[in-house]
Amino acid sequence: MVRTIALLVGAAFVFVLGISLFGTISTAISDPAPETAEHEFHLHPKDAELSSAGMFGKFDRQQLQRGLKVYQEVCAACHSLRYVSFRDLEQIGYSEGQVKALAQAWPIEQPGVNPDTGEAATRKNVASDRFPSPYANEVAARAANNNALPPDLSLIAKARHDGPNYVASLLTGYQNQPAELLRKFPDAKTPQGLYYNPYFPNLNIAMPPPITSDGQVTYEDGTKSTRDQMAKDVAAFLTWTAEPNLETRHGAGFASVIFLIIFVFLTIGTYRNVWRGVKH
Amino acid sequence: MSFPWANHYEPKQPLMRWLDEKLPLPRLVYNAVGAGYPVPRNLNYFWNFGVLAGLALVVQIVTGIVLAMHYGANSLVAFASVESIMRDVNAGWFLRYAHANGASMFLAVVYIHIARGLYYGSYKAPREMVWLLGVVIFLLMMATAFMGYVLPWGQMSFWGAQVITGFFSAIPLVGEPIRVLLLGGYAPDNAALNRFFSLHYLLPFVIAGVIVLHIWALHIPGSNNPTGVDVKGEQDTVPFHPYYTAKDGVGVAVFFLIFAALVFFSPNLLGHPDNYIEANPLSTPAHIVPEWYFLPFYAILKSFTADFILTGKLWGVLAMFGSILLLFFLPWLDSSPVRSANYRPTYRWFLIVLALDVLVLGYIGGAEATARNVIIGQLATAYYFAHFLIILPIVSRSERPRPLPNSITEAVLAKHGGTSPAQTALAH
Numbered sequence: 001m002v003r004t005i006a007l008l009v010g011a012a013f014v015f016v017l018g019i020s021l022f023g024t025i026s027t028a029i030s031d032p033a034p035e036t037a038e039h040e041f042h043l044h045p046k047d048a049e050l051s052s053a054g055m056f057g058k059f060d061r062q063q064l065q066r067g068l069k070v071y072q073e074v075c076a077a078c079h080s081l082r083y084v085s086f087r088d089l090e091q092i093g094y095s096e097g098q099v100k101a102l103a104q105a106w107p108i109e110q111p112g113v114n115p116d117t118g119e120a121a122t123r124k125n126v127a128s129d130r131f132p133s134p135y136a137n138e139v140a141a142r143a144a145n146n147n148a149l150p151p152d153l154s155l156i157a158k159a160r161h162d163g164p165n166y167v168a169s170l171l172t173g174y175q176n177q178p179a180e181l182l183r184k185f186p187d188a189k190t191p192q193g194l195y196y197n198p199y200f201p202n203l204n205i206a207m208p209p210p211i212t213s214d215g216q217v218t219y220e221d222g223t224k225s226t227r228d229q230m231a232k233d234v235a236a237f238l239t240w241t242a243e244p245n246l247e248t249r250h251g252a253g254f255a256s257v258i259f260l261i262i263f264v265f266l267t268i269g270t271y272r273n274v275w276r277g278v279k280h
Numbered sequence: 281m282s283f284p285w286a287n288h289y290e291p292k293q294p295l296m297r298w299l300d301e302k303l304p305l306p307r308l309v310y311n312a313v314g315a316g317y318p319v320p321r322n323l324n325y326f327w328n329f330g331v332l333a334g335l336a337l338v339v340q341i342v343t344g345i346v347l348a349m350h351y352g353a354n355s356l357v358a359f360a361s362v363e364s365i366m367r368d369v370n371a372g373w374f375l376r377y378a379h380a381n382g383a384s385m386f387l388a389v390v391y392i393h394i395a396r397g398l399y400y401g402s403y404k405a406p407r408e409m410v411w412l413l414g415v416v417i418f419l420l421m422m423a424t425a426f427m428g429y430v431l432p433w434g435q436m437s438f439w440g441a442q443v444i445t446g447f448f449s450a451i452p453l454v455g456e457p458i459r460v461l462l463l464g465g466y467a468p469d470n471a472a473l474n475r476f477f478s479l480h481y482l483l484p485f486v487i488a489g490v491i492v493l494h495i496w497a498l499h500i501p502g503s504n505n506p507t508g509v510d511v512k513g514e515q516d517t518v519p520f521h522p523y524y525t526a527k528d529g530v531g532v533a534v535f536f537l538i539f540a541a542l543v544f545f546s547p548n549l550l551g552h553p554d555n556y557i558e559a560n561p562l563s564t565p566a567h568i569v570p571e572w573y574f575l576p577f578y579a580i581l582k583s584f585t586a587d588f589i590l591t592g593k594l595w596g597v598l599a600m601f602g603s604i605l606l607l608f609f610l611p612w613l614d615s616s617p618v619r620s621a622n623y624r625p626t627y628r629w630f631l632i633v634l635a636l637d638v639l640v641l642g643y644i645g646g647a648e649a650t651a652r653n654v655i656i657g658q659l660a661t662a663y664y665f666a667h668f669l670i671i672l673p674i675v676s677r678s679e680r681p682r683p684l685p686n687s688i689t690e691a692v693l694a695k696h697g698g699t700s701p702a703q704t705a706l707a708h
Binding site: 003010011013014015020022023025027028033055083088151154158159160201252253254260261263267273275279280 | 321322323360363366367373374377518522523526527529530532533534536537540541543544545547548553554556557566583584585586588592595599602606609612613615650651654655658659661662665666668669670673692693696
């Protein structure tokens with residue numbers, strides 16, 4: 001009885017799949033899916049060779065500080081960093097005093113209330129504050145950016161495939177639309193107000209090129225601020241904001257893995273000892 | 281319960297004797313996973329995975345309870361509270377990565393455990409109840425894993441909840457009310473997040489309860505073994521402790537080694553980047569995909585593209601649930617008296633094809649829906665159902681199995697090239 005019902009149910013599923021398969025094949029022949037510009041011209045990010053990549057990855061503190069400067073002078077005009085506090089910067093080599101001074105001097109103030117009147121007001125940042133958002137709310141952000149919303153950057157390096165490399169490639173990836181693309185896909189011309197960037201999933205990004213010329217940011221450590229260098233430095237900084245515990249994690253990983261490899265051999269030894277003389 | 285030659289618990293210390301009279305808990309443990317449980321001597325490493333699944337559940341419950349101390353089950357703060365766990369809670373990043381990857385380890389271990397049961401016929405008489413309870417545990421795990429994935433309230437959490445609960449709306453008439461009842465609203469929101477959290481905390485303890493029944497039911501006939509032949513006498517078994525505690529120890533060590541490598545060196549390998557973007561009902565991700573352990577079932581769902589009496593969507597939903605529910609009938613679909621696929625030359629090949637088929641379905645479930653992928657998915661889905669519902673009942677009748685060994689001991693000695701009965705005496 002069970003087997004008869006099973007046979008019928010199985011036959012029904014296979015039959016419907018047969019109809020579905022026939023439909024899929026006939027559609028694929030009569031009406032094949034058109035090729036798309038995104039499919040053909042999208043590029044995977046280049047390897048930015050960040051020191052944090054791989055199992056042995058560690059942050060380069062100098063580079064993180066340069067990246068912070070790029071964020072501060074370029075990105076922070078539009079992008080928030082809402083999960084990162086000023087005090088976290090002590091992890092990338094700043095002293096408590098430097099962090100306080102940096103928070104104090106940050107151009108965007110922290111929203112709050114006026115302690116005397118209770119009205120909405122702003123105040124200077126302190127070390128325990130999160131980085132303030134450049135816009136009061138989403139409507140304000142969209143109004144200032146041609147209806148596009150600049151994403152928060154705290155987690156951007158984990159919120160994109162191959163994030164750290166993606167950030168570096170995207171920032172230097174702006175270019176004119178290739179003639180070949182326009183020849184093959186005349187409808188795919190980059191719309192007014194967007195910018196062609198092959199590293200962006202749909203090729204047309206709303207963000208204007210943020211890094212436009214060498215020397216745009218002046219580095220204090222004497223590193224030459226080429227466009228590539230600035231893109232890599234800010235990618236390194238955003239890798240840190242997304243995963244501030246990366247070095248602790250790698251360190252704990254090595255200790256655990258070495259311990260566990262020894263443990264595996266010990267358990268194998270125990271196993272052999274216990275089973276000695278017992279055929280199995 | 282168990283075999284007449286099983287060791288008996290005899291407490292020697294006065295305190296243990298006292299305890300045994302009042303509450304024989306040590307006796308229970310001794311008989312369940314101690315020297316009082318005789319186990320076939322020929323189990324291979326695939327028999328580690330039951331213990332590993334139990335261990336993975338313990339890891340999930342321990343990390344989960346601590347995470348719940350820091351997590352805010354409210355759609356306004358959920359995402360930020362997870363970030364605060366990652367940044368501000370001491371070792372919070374470790375707890376969260378261990379819990380997220382622990383779910384993957386748990387499901388991976390359970391899939392191997394199920395595959396072991398399929399290959400060696402552990403679902404057959406007299407162990408049908410063990411198998412049925414196992415399928416119940418698997419269903420509970422899937423529900424728990426799905427609801428857990430919603431809790432961080434990222435984009436994939438939100439849209440996954442939207443898609444999965446949307447399955448119910450394919451049911452005619454009552455579908456939409458059921459969906460609204462499940463979500464507590466018309467779309468996933470705070471009500472859904474709250475109830476998912478409540479159930480995500482509850483279900484692991486239900487799973488633990490069903491595991492107790494699963495082990496209880498197992499201990500009545502005793503463990504199956506790679507030959508599938510029944511235990512005939514004392515020479516066929518060894519006490520669980522120390523023999524299999526030692527063997528499971530190796531499995532546990534390797535389990536933790538792989539687990540540690542994942543957690544510490546690529547904790548986001550099995551996750552989706554979009555879940556680091558906070559849930560946004562107004563922005564649909566380009567590709568909504570479930571976690572890797574649901575991909576084969578997702579591929580089955582997507583394969584039904586044609587309407588026939590019912591809508592294609594409803595066929596897909598029925599097939600997706602059916603693909604798991606049919607496992608409940610497996611003990612009666614397979615009429616072959618031979619348990620182990622090692623002695624079933626035809627069925628063995630179909631089973632190996634099934635394993636590859638499920639891997640193909642997993643790949644298709646996560647791949648783009650191009651014509652080529654849809655065709656492969658439809659063929660693979662057809663094989664999945666044909667295997668269990670058509671091929672298995674027929675093959676199990678027509679196949680001529682290879683000769684079985686007379687006993688476990690005979691099989692063991694044949695493997696070692698010896699036949700002398702004197703060698704069967706155990707050294708313990």
